Amino acid sequence: MPSKKSFIRRIIEQRYSYLFIAPVAVLFFVFVFIPVIASLFLSFTKYNVLSSPQWVGLDNYRQIFFNDPRFWKALRNTSLYVLGVVPISIWISLLLAVAIDQKIRFKNLYKALFFMPVVTSVIAISVIWKWLFAGGKFGLINHWLMKFGINPIDWIMSPTWTLPAIMIMSIWAGLGYNMILILAGLQTIPKTLYEAAEIDGAGDWHKFWRITLPLLRPTLLFVVIMSAINSFQVFEQVYVMTRGTGEGVGGILDCALSLVAYLYERGFERFDMGYASAIAYILFGIIFIITLFNLKVVRSRFEY
Amino acid sequence: MQTALIKTKRNLGRYIAYIFLTAGALTMAIPYLWMIITSVKPIDEIQNYLPSFYVHHPTLAPYRELFFLLPMWRYLLNSFFVATLVTLCNIFFCSLAGYAFAKHKFFGRDKIFLLLLGAVMIPYQVNLIPGFIIIKKLGWLNSFYALTVPNLAMVFGVFLCRQFIMSIPNDFIDAAKIDGCSEFTIYRIIIFPLIKPALATLAIFTFLSQWNSFVWPLIVIHTSTMRTVPLALSVLNSQFGANFSMVMAGATVVTLPVLIIFLCLQKYIIQGITMTGLKG
Numbered sequence: 001m002p003s004k005k006s007f008i009r010r011i012i013e014q015r016y017s018y019l020f021i022a023p024v025a026v027l028f029f030v031f032v033f034i035p036v037i038a039s040l041f042l043s044f045t046k047y048n049v050l051s052s053p054q055w056v057g058l059d060n061y062r063q064i065f066f067n068d069p070r071f072w073k074a075l076r077n078t079s080l081y082v083l084g085v086v087p088i089s090i091w092i093s094l095l096l097a098v099a100i101d102q103k104i105r106f107k108n109l110y111k112a113l114f115f116m117p118v119v120t121s122v123i124a125i126s127v128i129w130k131w132l133f134a135g136g137k138f139g140l141i142n143h144w145l146m147k148f149g150i151n152p153i154d155w156i157m158s159p160t161w162t163l164p165a166i167m168i169m170s171i172w173a174g175l176g177y178n179m180i181l182i183l184a185g186l187q188t189i190p191k192t193l194y195e196a197a198e199i200d201g202a203g204d205w206h207k208f209w210r211i212t213l214p215l216l217r218p219t220l221l222f223v224v225i226m227s228a229i230n231s232f233q234v235f236e237q238v239y240v241m242t243r244g245t246g247e248g249v250g251g252i253l254d255c256a257l258s259l260v261a262y263l264y265e266r267g268f269e270r271f272d273m274g275y276a277s278a279i280a281y282i283l284f285g286i287i288f289i290i291t292l293f294n295l296k297v298v299r300s301r302f303e304y
Numbered sequence: 305m306q307t308a309l310i311k312t313k314r315n316l317g318r319y320i321a322y323i324f325l326t327a328g329a330l331t332m333a334i335p336y337l338w339m340i341i342t343s344v345k346p347i348d349e350i351q352n353y354l355p356s357f358y359v360h361h362p363t364l365a366p367y368r369e370l371f372f373l374l375p376m377w378r379y380l381l382n383s384f385f386v387a388t389l390v391t392l393c394n395i396f397f398c399s400l401a402g403y404a405f406a407k408h409k410f411f412g413r414d415k416i417f418l419l420l421l422g423a424v425m426i427p428y429q430v431n432l433i434p435g436f437i438i439i440k441k442l443g444w445l446n447s448f449y450a451l452t453v454p455n456l457a458m459v460f461g462v463f464l465c466r467q468f469i470m471s472i473p474n475d476f477i478d479a480a481k482i483d484g485c486s487e488f489t490i491y492r493i494i495i496f497p498l499i500k501p502a503l504a505t506l507a508i509f510t511f512l513s514q515w516n517s518f519v520w521p522l523i524v525i526h527t528s529t530m531r532t533v534p535l536a537l538s539v540l541n542s543q544f545g546a547n548f549s550m551v552m553a554g555a556t557v558v559t560l561p562v563l564i565i566f567l568c569l570q571k572y573i574i575q576g577i578t579m580t581g582l583k584g
Contacts, residue, residue: 010411016487017413020404023397024457025416031454032423035434042433049437096328099321112570113329116336119566119573121516123534124555127541128339131548138548140338143355172331177577184578204317233427236518243542260429268523273433280430287427 042277049271060278071279073254074262081167081258082231089171090223093178098212100179101186114176122173126240129169130156157245159255166237166256178223185219186212225294229287235260259283339559342552343367350548366549367557373544374536375529376557383532386451387514394510395503397457402465403495407477417466420459428519436523450524451532455514461506468502469495505576508569515562533558 011018043060045053064071100110117125132140133155142152155165193211202210213220238261242251249265250257259279267276337357342350344362353360370376404410405417435454444450472495480490496503518534525531531539540554566573 007411014408014410017404017408017410020400020408020487020491021416023393024401024420024459024462027454027457028420028423028459030438031435032426032431032459033419035431035438036423036426038434038437039430049440092328095324099324102318102321104318104321104325108570110325110329111574112567113332115570115574116332116563116566118577119512119516119562121518121534121537121558121562123516123518123537123541124339124558125335127537127551127555128335130541130545131342131552132335132338134548137354138350140334140355172335175328176332180574180577229427233429240538240541243538244545263429263432264519267433268436273437277433280427280433284427284430288425291425 039277039280042274043281044278045274047273049273053274056274060275061282063275064278064282070250070254070257070262074250074257074259077163077255077257078232078234078259081163081170081234082228084164084167085170085174085231086224086227089174089227090178090182090220092171093175093223094182094216094220096175096179097182097186098208101183111176111180114179116176117173118177120173122236123240125169125173126237129165129172130241133165156241157252159251159253162241162251162256166234166241170231170234170237174227178227181223181226182216182219185216188219189215221294225290228290232283232287232290233260234258235264239264336559336563339552339555342549343556345549347547347549366547366553369547370540370550370553370557373550374540376533376536376554378529379531379533379536380557382448382451382530383515383534386448386532387511389452390455390514391507391510393452393456394458394461395507398461398506399465399469399496399499399503400491401457401462402467402469402499403491405462406466406469407472407474407495420462424459424463432519432523435520439524445524446527446530448530451521451530454520458510461510464502464506465499468499472498504572505579508565508573509576512562512565 042053044055044057046056046059047053096114100107133142134140135142135154135157136152137143137146139152139155141155146152153161155161189212193215194207197207197211235258238251238256238258239249242249242256245252248254248257249261249269260283263276263279263283266272266279341357341359343366344364345359346361346363346365349360405413439445439450439454442449444453476494476498477490480494485493516534517532518538521532521535522538525535528539537551537554537558540551544550
């Protein structure tokens with residue numbers, strides 16, 4: 001047990017270490033650590049920024065779970081979005097990664113094209129797609145649908161099609177990122193396995209199902225978890241797509257209201273800060289469960 | 305005969321790959337092409353013709369209109385200033401802290417590091433509301449402080465730097481200590497030069513993520529002169545949404561600088577993603 005004096009001396013000796021981590025530590029403390037705690041506290045209060053917070057216990061959570069159809073609508077929309085975007089995006093990305101892993105030319109050109117949306121502002125992507133989805137004969141997508149004899153779809157102004165439009169856009173935007181991660185996983189699979197399979201007379205189809213997929217499972221699970229977590233936080237796309245419909249952040253009849261969009265509306269448009277904090281913590285809970293699932297189940301069962 | 309058959313089969317696979325990739329690449333390129341084409345299309349061509357990639361009378365009028373209606377230069381400057389400052393500070397602060405966490409032994413090191421690590425799991429929306437209140441209490445709403453200070457030393461950069469610095473042999477550091485170098489000199493002449501590749505990755509990603517950042521500026525910026533470009537684009541979308549060529553001109557102005565950076569540094573960016581799994 002060191003004496004008090006030597007403890008202080010040790011701290012003084014280590015002053016450089018503390019000095020070096022000070023900027024990170026201070027900013028972390030003020031803008032991450034305090035907010036996380038404060039958010040939990042606020043979620044048990046009523047707070048509109050102007051007057052001081054009022055303790056209401058579990059009222060916000062009770063209200064959200066038992067008496068707020070908009071929250072359930074937001075949860076439903078977000079879940080539909082995640083269940084639609086994640087599997088489709090990862091299947092296409094997987095096929096793209098396998099294709100680009102062949103002996104082909106222009107690899108870097110392909111990679112660059114698929115990767116562009118990852119470095120593009122989500123706001124820019126959303127306004128471009130909003131224009132592509134534009135109604136009547138003006139929108140490029142409807143123009144092409146009509147060429148194939150399909151009736152034009154009112155993507156932006158109809159409650160049925162707003163969410164699918166956002167999903168199509170997000171799948172498009174996420175392909176490159178997922179493809180690059182899956183490609184990295186593909187390149188860790190030893191080539192000798194494929195050679196051995198070829199000698200045994202296995203075709204491409206067999207090689208894909210029997211070698212590529214099983215050995216790629218850890219990578220695929222990582223990509224699935226990451227994109228599920230990201231997708232649960234969808235906001236900007238919704239925010240842009242629903243502007244100009246004359247409705248709130250969620251669009252017509254809340255057809256595209258996501259959890260974060262609802263959080264934003266309650267917190268920053270109606271200044272229901274306590275209520276919004278409770279929504280934030282519920283979102284945190286959902287993401288925490290996905291992360292735990294990743295750490296506990298996935299890691300222990302599928303590590304090769 | 306047998307080998308010829310295998311050869312055609314293998315080529316067939318490659319052709320399918322080409323077709324699939326080319327179709328995908330076109331799908332990727334078309335929205336960008338459409339953005340640029342629309343941005344130079346006169347509004348009457350948009351209204352009176354069917355959608356077409358051909359522009360009869362290309363014009364820069366949408367850009368002129370855009371820069372006339374909104375102080376776009378100011379917004380570009382705001383974004384550039386914020387992204388540059390945040391990037392430079394992150395490079396410095398994160399590498400310093402990464403060095404301390406990787407090579408120093410000090411009281412509470414592992415506990416502090418674990419705390420930082422745990423915080424990465426928390427979605428940023430949880431910090432949004434108290435973050436806003438703190439900025440408001442500090443009197444920083446609508447200022448560069450609000451846009452930069454909270455992001456000057458982000459935890460992710462610390463992990464990246466620590467990871468890299470741990471692979472530097474201790475002998476280098478010990479030798480410098482024997483020569484009488486101070487801790488900061490060791491950082492400056494040994495650590496910093498050796499982790500430049502990692503710092504380049506960190507710089508590119510920090511710059512891109514700051515340039516594209518939307519939610520935080522949306523919450524702390526309410527005056528029009530302090531807007532960053534993504535905010536300006538969102539305002540453009542909600543106020544002038546019907547003027548498609550101008551909105552697309554705005555989107556081009558936001559997108560083009562980043563796309564140019566990306567095309568120049570493509571190799572490093574894709575390497576960085578593979579290395580760290582992080583997103584721009």
